[in-house]
Amino acid sequence: MREFKGRVAVVTGAASGIGLGMARVFARAGMKVAMLDVRREPLEAAVEEVRALQGAAIGLEADVSKAESVEAAAARVEAEFGRIDVACNNAGVLIFEKAVEDISMAEWDWIIGVNLYGVIHGIRSFLPRIRKHGEGGHIVNTASIGGFLITAALRTPAYATTKFAVAALTEGLRNDLVGTNIGVSVLAPAAVDTGIYRSPRHRPDAYGGPESGPDRTPAVIREGAHPDQVGRRVLEAIRNNEFHIFTHIQTRDWLKARHEKIIADYDALEQWEAGEPRPIPRLNM
Numbered sequence: 001m002r003e004f005k006g007r008v009a010v011v012t013g014a015a016s017g018i019g020l021g022m023a024r025v026f027a028r029a030g031m032k033v034a035m036l037d038v039r040r041e042p043l044e045a046a047v048e049e050v051r052a053l054q055g056a057a058i059g060l061e062a063d064v065s066k067a068e069s070v071e072a073a074a075a076r077v078e079a080e081f082g083r084i085d086v087a088c089n090n091a092g093v094l095i096f097e098k099a100v101e102d103i104s105m106a107e108w109d110w111i112i113g114v115n116l117y118g119v120i121h122g123i124r125s126f127l128p129r130i131r132k133h134g135e136g137g138h139i140v141n142t143a144s145i146g147g148f149l150i151t152a153a154l155r156t157p158a159y160a161t162t163k164f165a166v167a168a169l170t171e172g173l174r175n176d177l178v179g180t181n182i183g184v185s186v187l188a189p190a191a192v193d194t195g196i197y198r199s200p201r202h203r204p205d206a207y208g209g210p211e212s213g214p215d216r217t218p219a220v221i222r223e224g225a226h227p228d229q230v231g232r233r234v235l236e237a238i239r240n241n242e243f244h245i246f247t248h249i250q251t252r253d254w255l256k257a258r259h260e261k262i263i264a265d266y267d268a269l270e271q272w273e274a275g276e277p278r279p280i281p282r283l284n285m
């Protein structure tokens with residue numbers, strides 16, 4: 001997709017952080033932006049901000065963890081703007097500093113509901129509407145660098161579980177859409193200065209209710225990239241139909257080191273197989 005002026009973008013989780021950054025950048029590029037979020041008040045303020053950038057913007061209260069809520073919002077966007085060209089399935093929440101065995105089932109339901117089902121619902125409701133007008137478009141799913149590697153010190157195993165799933169889902173979607181005029185990207189930011197570490201404060205009652213206490217946003221996030229930088233990176237990646245959208249150059253070395261470790265684990269298999277009377281059959285594919 002190379003022309004943005006007058007085209008329609010939907011962004012979930014647009015009341016704050018990266019979603020708002022994308023909305024601002026899309027508006028500056030002349031797009032109409034539908035901003036979806038579960039939190040009404042910050043959403044209203046965010047929409048005002050984007051409108052002030054001479055952008056046409058609407059705000060829709062929607063809970064991405066609920067299929068019917070996303071579908072209703074998608075229908076509203078179409079009714080309002082006539083079409084959908086770009087869909088950014090970006091809403092997300094974080095559970096941090098918790099070991100796997102300390103994560104409650106309510107917390108699993110919450111994080112899988114928003115981070116994974118949210119993306120699935122977005123694909124189901126937005127993709128058919130992008131297809132419908134035949135002029136092509138783009139889907140960007142927000143994973144994380146945490147969808148490609150595990151940072152032990154952060155203790156975010158549930159988050160990483162959802163983000164690895166989003167990365168896999170997005171690659172599968174990309175494969176499905178090869179040869180069409182609809183591009184697909186997975187966004188893998190590292191540290192961006194957003195409200196993500198405050199997301200447990202907004203946890204719905206159904207999933208254990210809001211957490212209180214001081215803001216535990218780490219310095220690396222507070223000193224992180226500006227959300228608009230991520231928005232600009234995303235716009236450029238859509239223009240060039242890049243699949244992986246990384247944001248931090250250092251993470252290239254982290255990913256290399258992880259993959260080298262994984263490959264090194266084949267050495268044990270090789271040694272074991274050398275002494276095994278019946279080697280495991282080779283894959284015929």
Ligand SMILES: NC(=O)c1ccc[n+]([C@@H]2O[C@H](COP(=O)([O-])OP(=O)(O)OC[C@H]3O[C@@H](n4cnc5c(N)ncnc54)[C@H](O)[C@@H]3O)[C@@H](O)[C@H]2O)c1
Pocket residue numbers: 012013014015016017018019036037038039062063064065090091092093114142143144145146188189190191192193194195196197199202221224
């Ligand atoms: N900030 C980072 O460093 C970073 C790094 C990697 C990935 N990410 C990802 O970026 C995405 C955006 O997060 P952010 O960092 O901008 O955080 P943020 O908390 O500032 O924004 C997330 C937005 O999602 C909304 N949201 C939460 N649950 C929702 C639901 N059920 N339905 C609709 N909206 C909902 C929140 O209200 C919030 O406005 C997330 O998927 C996050 O995992 C962030």
